[in-house]
Amino acid sequence: MKITVLLSPGLHPLSGKPVLPRLEAQAIALGKSLGGVLSGLAAASCPDGVADALGHGLAQLDLIATTEGEDPMPLLAAALAEDGPKLVLAGRRSQGGEESGLVPYALAKALGLGVVADAVAIEPGTEPGTLSILQALPKGARRRVVARLPMVVTVHPAAPPALPYAYGAARRGTLRARRVQAAPGAPDAAPGLFEERAYRKRPKLMRGAGTGGSAAERLRAATEAGGAGGRVLTDLSPEQAARTILDHLAGLGILR
Amino acid sequence: MSRPRKDPRAERQARAVPGQRPRYDLARRPETPGGRPRHDPRVEIARARVPGGARLRLDRTQHAGSSPSVAIGAMSATPPASTTLLAAPTPRVVAEPAFLVFAVADAPDGRLTGHDRQVLGGARLLADADGGAVVLLAPPLVDDAGAAGADRLLALPSLGYAPETLAAALLAEIAARAPRHILFPESPDGGDLARRVAVSLGEPLFADVEQLSARTAIRPTGGRRREQAGAPPRLMTLGEGRVAPHLGDPHEARTIDPCEPTETTPGILRAEAVPADPATVSLADARFVVSAGNGITDFTSFKHLAAALGATPGASRVVCDAGLMPRAAQVGASGTVLDADCYFALGIAGAPQHLQGIAGCEHVVAVNTDLHAAMVERAELSIIADAQAVMPALLRLLAEGGA
Numbered sequence: 125m126k127i128t129v130l131l132s133p134g135l136h137p138l139s140g141k142p143v144l145p146r147l148e149a150q151a152i153a154l155g156k157s158l159g160g161v162l163s164g165l166a167a168a169s170c171p172d173g174v175a176d177a178l179g180h181g182l183a184q185l186d187l188i189a190t191t192e193g194e195d196p197m198p199l200l201a202a203a204l205a206e207d208g209p210k211l212v213l214a215g216r217r218s219q220g221g222e223e224s225g226l227v228p229y230a231l232a233k234a235l236g237l238g239v240v241a242d243a244v245a246i247e248p249g250t251e252p253g254t255l256s257i258l259q260a261l262p263k264g265a266r267r268r269v270v271a272r273l274p275m276v277v278t279v280h281p282a283a284p285p286a287l288p289y290a291y292g293a294a295r296r297g298t299l300r301a302r303r304v305q306a307a308p309g310a311p312d313a314a315p316g317l318f319e320e321r322a323y324r325k326r327p328k329l330m331r332g333a334g335t336g337g338s339a340a341e342r343l344r345a346a347t348e349a350g351g352a353g354g355r356v357l358t359d360l361s362p363e364q365a366a367r368t369i370l371d372h373l374a375g376l377g378i379l380r
Numbered sequence: 381m382s383r384p385r386k387d388p389r390a391e392r393q394a395r396a397v398p399g400q401r402p403r404y405d406l407a408r409r410p411e412t413p414g415g416r417p418r419h420d421p422r423v424e425i426a427r428a429r430v431p432g433g434a435r436l437r438l439d440r441t442q443h444a445g446s447s448p449s450v451a452i453g454a455m456s457a458t459p460p461a462s463t464t465l466l467a468a469p470t471p472r473v474v475a476e477p478a479f480l481v482f483a484v485a486d487a488p489d490g491r492l493t494g495h496d497r498q499v500l501g502g503a504r505l506l507a508d509a510d511g512g513a514v515v516l517l518a519p520p521l522v523d524d525a526g527a528a529g530a531d532r533l534l535a536l537p538s539l540g541y542a543p544e545t546l547a548a549a550l551l552a553e554i555a556a557r558a559p560r561h562i563l564f565p566e567s568p569d570g571g572d573l574a575r576r577v578a579v580s581l582g583e584p585l586f587a588d589v590e591q592l593s594a595r596t597a598i599r600p601t602g603g604r605r606r607e608q609a610g611a612p613p614r615l616m617t618l619g620e621g622r623v624a625p626h627l628g629d630p631h632e633a634r635t636i637d638p639c640e641p642t643e644t645t646p647g648i649l650r651a652e653a654v655p656a657d658p659a660t661v662s663l664a665d666a667r668f669v670v671s672a673g674n675g676i677t678d679f680t681s682f683k684h685l686a687a688a689l690g691a692t693p694g695a696s697r698v699v700c701d702a703g704l705m706p707r708a709a710q711v712g713a714s715g716t717v718l719d720a721d722c723y724f725a726l727g728i729a730g731a732p733q734h735l736q737g738i739a740g741c742e743h744v745v746a747v748n749t750d751l752h753a754a755m756v757e758r759a760e761l762s763i764i765a766d767a768q769a770v771m772p773a774l775l776r777l778l779a780e781g782g783a
């Protein structure tokens with residue numbers, strides 16, 4: 125099976141230096157576990173960062189040169205249309221850029237593929253031409269999705285860790301410069317619609333905190349027990365205590 | 381030194397209750413000299429307060445329903461109709477909206493999540509500024525959509541996990557009703573749906589909005605080093621814990637009929653939920669945590685109990701320091717901060733560093749021998765008993781139930 129991993133030029137969240145996003149390194153490991161012919165595809169203005177993918181176990185990487193700020197979508201779509209991979213692996217969000225997570229969906233739309241998001245494990249399905257994908261949901265829950273190939277799968281951070289960087293593998297891998305003919309991307313819908321500025325940290329609303337009152341009252345409401353404590357039961361026999369606890373937990377819908 | 385000196389003996393004597401034994405009524409207030417009742421502005425405001433609503437509203441006409449001080453003379457004949465009116469405020473109706481705002485909810489098994497309610501709160505912000513109406517698009521609900529702030533309710537098909545069909549249904553509604561804004565939760569499923577809709581519409585998506593008002597929306601970019609700000613665009617996903625849910629009067633939540641969606645050939649053939657395994661799930665992800673403190677000595681029973689309850693085992697720092705539980709199990713400020721729905725504490729005193737770790741837990745149950753432990757104060761159900769004895773009893777009951 126032909127698999128393409130999409131690698132984006134990422135920036136390190138602290139230093140701002142070019143890096144390979146960790147999620148995409150995990151995508152390489154996931155693709156390798158599946159077997160088949162694995163290659164990488166990146167649209168970037170310089171190979172710094174994305175070239176690290178070779179050290180993380182990718183044998184071949186195609187690099188489409190772009191100019192700074194150019195929309196990579198039409199270039200990637202054209203290259204993928206040429207290659208016709210069965211499976212396209214991407215990160216769920218890029219790192220350091222726009223981070224909208226739209227690229228995999230836009231590519232799937234352009235190529236007429238299906239999308240399955242947030243994979244943590246992939247294996248061939250029981251029927252031919254299908255894949256069985258384990259999807260990450262909140263609170264450690266998972267969902268097994270069977271979908272038809274060809275498709276785009278995005279990778280979740282809970283996927284198995286990336287293969288460690290190996291210098292020898294990085295030297296052995298081949299980095300190819302690739303040229304594709306593509307219609308220029310749609311110009312930015314409305315340039316200057318949004319103001320770009322330095323990030324300002326905004327605290328999240330605390331669960332259970334009220335919205336009224338002074339700051340001290342809201343803090344108290346958020347950190348203290350709901351109201352004046354709860355039910356306190358003394359002098360129960362262990363059996364009665366156990367029964368009370370189990371009834372309470374069952375009432376909350378916690379016990380299955 | 382101009383304050384009058386206190387004479388404790390005389391004060392005590394003034395409160396003496398006549399009788400044979402010396403008894404004192406310390407709660408009694410000394411009579412006010414003028415005989416006129418004193419004003420208590422706090423109590424008066426509390427009485428005039430109109431229930432419901434986020435803003436403080438005062439009704440100073442003295443008709444306020446049930447306050448005992450008003451229920452004298454003519455006032456006691458208040459017609460019962462007005463009290464029922466107060467109890468259930470009539471829902472607000474937006475009959476002729478200037479525009480529509482779509483709020484798309486995940487609502488797994490028909491219940492609005494906290495995040496869904498925040499999305500509705502955000503949609504209300506956008507709608508209320510200009511006389512718009514909020515349309516809630518969700519699978520068939522068991523929850524009250526009106527109280528959460530929806531003016532209209534539009535049921536989406538519920539076919540298990542079928543994001544492609546759901547996106548097609550949403551696109552049909554968007555084409556038919558031309559909403560001004562469409563708001564999704566930035567949750568795994570909501571974010572997925574939003575991106576499918578965005579690429580099908582060919583419109584940009586303002587993803588993971590961190591601050592929303594009727595005038596501006598702000599989202600982080602570049603690994604939270606930069607941000608984009610501007611007027612709220614059409615398609616947005618809202619991050620969790622960014623906008624308060626709707627707390628005001630309920631809205632009408634009138635059901636409207638969905639339109640006929642276009643046919644799709646889904647690439648997703650079937651899906652099946654795999655519940656989290658409590659034994660392997662990380663503590664930060666766990667839904668239900670049972671934790672052992674210094675009051676526990678029998679850790680074999682404790683591990684059996686965690687497995688039988690289907691809970692993830694945790695521990696206090698003292699226990700981890702002693703090597704009785706792995707460090708990864710430590711709950712608290714220097715361990716793991718939980719996001720669990722329920723926390724069951726066995727023999728844990730509830731030091732501030734420990735309570736910080738469970739600040740987000742909705743339900744706390746405690747077993748402790750000490751009635752005055754901080755954990756007992758925090759818990760909604762506390763059993764004052766020996767946890768060593770309660771554990772085997774719990775195990776017995778669970779085994780009986782399972783058999």
Ligand SMILES: Cc1cc2nc3c(=O)[nH]c(=O)nc-3n(C[C@H](O)[C@H](O)[C@H](O)COP(=O)(O)OP(=O)(O)OC[C@H]3O[C@@H](n4cnc5c(N)ncnc54)[C@H](O)[C@@H]3O)c2cc1C
Nearest residue numbers: 673674675696697712713714715727729731733749750767
């Ligand atoms: C910088 C710093 C960081 C810290 N971070 C953390 C942290 O992240 N997490 C953490 O947990 N702690 C932390 N601590 C430690 C914390 O202050 C407490 O010392 C610790 O939480 C106490 O653990 P405990 O409640 O299990 O033990 P104890 O304080 O010894 O309490 C034991 C409780 O069990 C009860 N008990 C005794 N026998 C029984 C019985 N047979 N049945 C039922 N109940 C019984 C007792 O009444 C008592 O309430 C930190 C401390 C510092 C200084």
Ligand SMILES: Nc1ncnc2c1ncn2[C@@H]1O[C@H](COP(=O)(O)O)[C@@H](O)[C@H]1O
Nearest residue numbers: 130132167196214215218224225226227
């Ligand atoms: N320039 C690019 N070249 C190759 N892949 C990309 C590029 N930009 C984004 N991607 C892929 O799309 C995913 C999501 O990116 P984004 O939509 O920008 O958040 C990334 O994790 C990459 O796998």
